[in-house]
Amino acid sequence: MTEMTEITFTLNGETVRRSVPVRKNLVDFLRQDMGLTGSHVGCEHGVCGACTLLVDRRAVRGCLMLAAQIDGLSVQTVEGLAQDEAVNDLLEAFVARNALQCGFCTPGMLATAVELLRNPRPMSRAEIREQISGNYCRCTGYEAIVDAIGTVLDTRLANMQADGEVA
Amino acid sequence: MKAPRFQYLRPDSVEEAVAMLAAHGDAAQILAGGQSLMPMLNMRVASPDVVIDINRLQALAGIAFVDGWCTVGALTRYADIMADGRIAQHLPLLAMALPYVAHSAIRNRGTIGGSLALADPAAEMPACALALGAEIELASQAGRRRVLAQDFFLGLYETARQAEEMLIAIHYPIVGPVQCGFYEIARRHGDFALAGAAVVRRPAPAGGLPEYRIAAFGLLDRPILATRTAEICANVQTAERMNDVLSAFEADICAAGDIQGDARTRLIWARTALQRALEQLAPSPL
Incomplete structure (x- = not known):
């Protein structure tokens, strides 16, 4: 069975706590688990930039981070930008x-x-x-x-x- | 595609990390910036049993200038190196090369230690480490050791790092004023280089010759130091001799290994890259 881990992070200004499979990447997690489908999945290897979002205010590839890695960090997606x-x-x-x-x-x-x-x-x-x-x-x-x-x-x-x- | 299954470990100290490496050896992969490992996982080119995420080891992030050395922690991200004014001043070659590394979102996350440990033959940072005479520091439960860059890159994704060792820092000697040149040929900006050259020139001391260190990358299974080319550069002072320099560069590259693909074309790219890198040295010595 896929290993799970607990994460607590800030998503568009709100604190979120979730259990995630360790192998799941950030953009899949946001789309599938958090229902935020604004970040798009293109190439899944960091080339196309469609999944780019802000982690701790820096633009990063959502497909090149594990969801497990955002524990303690702050994520802003296009849904958050729309309210900003x-x-x-x-x-x-x-x-x-x-x-x-x-x-x-x-x-x-x-x-x-x-x-x-x-x-x-x-x-x-x-x-x-x-x-x-x-x-x-x-x-x-x-x-x-x-x-x-x-x-x-x-x-x-x-x-x-x-x-x-x-x- | 999606990453395969793996066990995820997140050490809080270097000691913990090297203990994990000692326990898992070749079955483990270190996850630093993840800008190469994550695509390799997603494409299932890599399928380690264990992923050791070192992003909490903040002691490995940062730049220090001490006693004639610039030490860059392995976890220092490209964007942070680019933003450090001391790098532009003391290690201008890095400042010239970093804009060639992928794109801004990749540079926000990618780490210099990750690039050196992966040892992609077309990557910029390994070539710069060679040209700058850097030393690469490795840690394991047995202790720490420093390896010269020219002894570190052994082949395609192959380095002197042992399975139980972790790359923890890069030490660049600060040798006083230098002139640098860097150029690479790629299909698109940000892509891996098809051919590239990094040049460091120390001005001649009174009555002596200038000293050159020239690295070629993107051509063989590893970046190489073009030592014969460097010698000829040091002894040549006129523009008419550029052809001798470029011929020596070809010879250095061919002596170091077989070029894959269309060798003739790639050697022409290599000559072009070196010529453009040399032209950046100011005032132009050739």
């Missing part, structure tokens, strides 16, 4: 710029973008592309996604400048 006012501007920019078509890559793309925007610094389009290079999108050609992220980045930098946070 701090990233409203990003979600709105994705809609305004048509930065998604089928939407399969979007939860992972957002997790990567949230991390990129956390400590805003001026970035060229090429740098933004490099930052999202681990997230595959087969619809948009990336242009609209770079537009959306770039728009939010510019706005946040301008706000910081207005607040005197940067020289």
Whole structure:
């Protein structure tokens, strides 16, 4: 029988305690056990980026962590981001710029973008592309996604400048 | 696919971890960042009986500069090494190579110790360890030992680490001002290298010659030090001699083993990678 382990962690701001099979990866656990199907399962070997989510505020692959490993850690999925006012501007920019078509890559793309925007610094389009290079999108050609992220980045930098946070 | 069944162990200390390794030996795999082991489990390329998750060993995470050495704990994640300004200052080769390692989400989780212990022949960190003359520290119940990088990488995913040993740190000598170059050819950015070169150049002392250390990777079953190439680089000062350097590089690679696949094409990639890495040395000595 598959070995089980107890985990206690924070999921989108709420403390959760569960028993999980040790061989189950994080994204399967979130989808199957927690009912959070926003994080998508693509390649299951870390290449496509569809399962990317935030663990302790860092973007990681949900298919390359065991659920057992999030014991004591904090997980934020796209369901959590949807409720997070701090990233409203990003979600709105994705809609305004048509930065998604089928939407399969979007939860992972957002997790990567949230991390990129956390400590805003001026970035060229090429740098933004490099930052999202681990997230595959087969619809948009990336242009609209770079537009959306770039728009939010510019706005946040301008706000910081207005607040005197940067020289 | 999904990972096969395994027993999951999570030590709270290095002592506990090496005791587990002593008990399980070859049947155990250490889980560090998991950015290679997890795909191997998911694809069932690896099916260890026991997985030893060392992510709670925070003593193995971090960077320290002591007595002319930079020690990077095995559990230090790529993103944390990239964010450390002291690395860019004292080990610029690592700072140049790290952006080539996969993508940001992988670098947030992947560890330098994991890369060295796995010894993928196309990976960046083993080649940098060679070029920088690093020493790799291993721990077991019998004690600790340090192995020179050039004695550590033995073959395809094969290292000098014994089954009961755990890689705990990488020690880089800090040798004063150096110039570095790093270049790799890959199908897409972030993919494993088809050919790559890492170069470290110590400026010439008064009346002496500069010292080069050049590593080639992605070509053979392991990264190699191109020693003849390094000698020629040290003695050559003009751009016209670049061809001699590149020919020596080919010879160094061919002497070290058989290139799999289309050898001619890969040697051309290797020459290109070395030339571009050398061109990054400033001021350009060649």
